[in-house]
Amino acid sequence: MSVPPPKKRPSDLALRAISAVLLGPPVLAAVWLGGIAFDLLIALIAVLGLREWVRLAEPGQQRLPFSISLVAVAAVVATDLFSGAHAAVLLALGATPALYLAAHATRMKHRLLLAAGVPYIALSLVSLDWLRTENGAAGLSLFLFLLLSIWATDIGAYAAGRTIGGPKLAPRISPKKTWAGLIGGMVSAALAGFAVASWAGAEKPWLALIIGALLAVAGQAGDLFESHMKRRVDMKDSGRLIPGHGGILDRIDGLIFAAPLFALIHGLAGEWLQWW
Structure with missing residues (x-):
């Protein structure tokens, strides 16, 4: 009795193509529509991107660093969506050292990198939102x-x-x-x-x-x-x-x-x- 050949896993290129076909249209649609669709896209990227940043910045422990970072980044992004980019930038300038102090108080090892997640994630998304929504x-x-x-x-x-x-x-x-x-x-x-x-x-x-x-x-x-x-x-x-x-x-x-x-x-x- 012949043994069936092992199933081939899809190539990396094929996976990339499939992901692009599935994810590209809804992302581009949100960009095209603007408004609440684009705001939801920005909020989703903020949460997912921040989670990955915490994995890179503080790999030893993730739950607490993510929780306190999420408060800071969510506050900046929410301020941007409801009050505009200028207010969000000002809040980010205050939230970054505040997050550093919180990380220091909880004895996190890489507190400077963790705090850098606020400008790294939030300010880039604020910039994207400003370009799309505040330029008529x-x-x-x-x-x-x-x-x-x-x-x-x-x-x-x-x-x-x-x-x-x-x-x-x-x-x-x-x-x-x-x-x-x-x-x-x-x-x-x-x-x-x-x-x-x-x-x-x-x-x-x-x-x-x-x-x-x-x-x-x-x-x-x-x-x-x-x-x-x-x-x-x-x-x-x-x-x-x-x-x-x-x-x-x-x-x-x-x-x-x-x-x-x-x-x-x-x-x-x-x-x-x-x-x-």
Whole structure:
């Protein structure tokens, strides 16, 4: 009697594709619709992302660190949703040292990293929400500009890194990343940003080339930072929530650094540049 061959597990690429097909449409629909759908998306990412951050920052114990961190991050995100980004940023500035003191009082080992979860998680999501909801009719196109710039960064960096190779960007943190990949990501993000700006009817779409390239650098920095956090606790992924992709933070690490930068650029210099 012949023994049936073992069942093949789906490849990582297949899992990534299936996850993207299943999760992509509802996420994009929430971005497109805005309003309460987008607010719920932001709140969900905050909770899931924070849980993964606590695993990276305080791997020895998670229940208490997550509980006190959730209070701080939830307060910032709720303030953003109900009172706006400016109030949320001010609260985050106060919540970060407060969380550090709470972590110190409960004798947590990595209290500084734990407290850093407030700006890392909350301020990035506040920036995303501000771009989408507090910029009127331009909110959707600005959000798409950021999102597509970061996606293009990942694609361009991967393609250039595999094709050209060359010197490593940060070999101790992420051995596969190269300087060629960084430049390829910057070029791809610049072109994607220019395409979105032109489609949206921006006043000066050529400025999108520069801003897109800057966002690519921020996105790659965010990727490297999360790689460092995972390496210090010997983790391959920040979580296992998304099959083939890892965790929430694995998917948005570039956005976490790029979103506040883009919000600052557009919020502080948008009117002066008159670019959108």
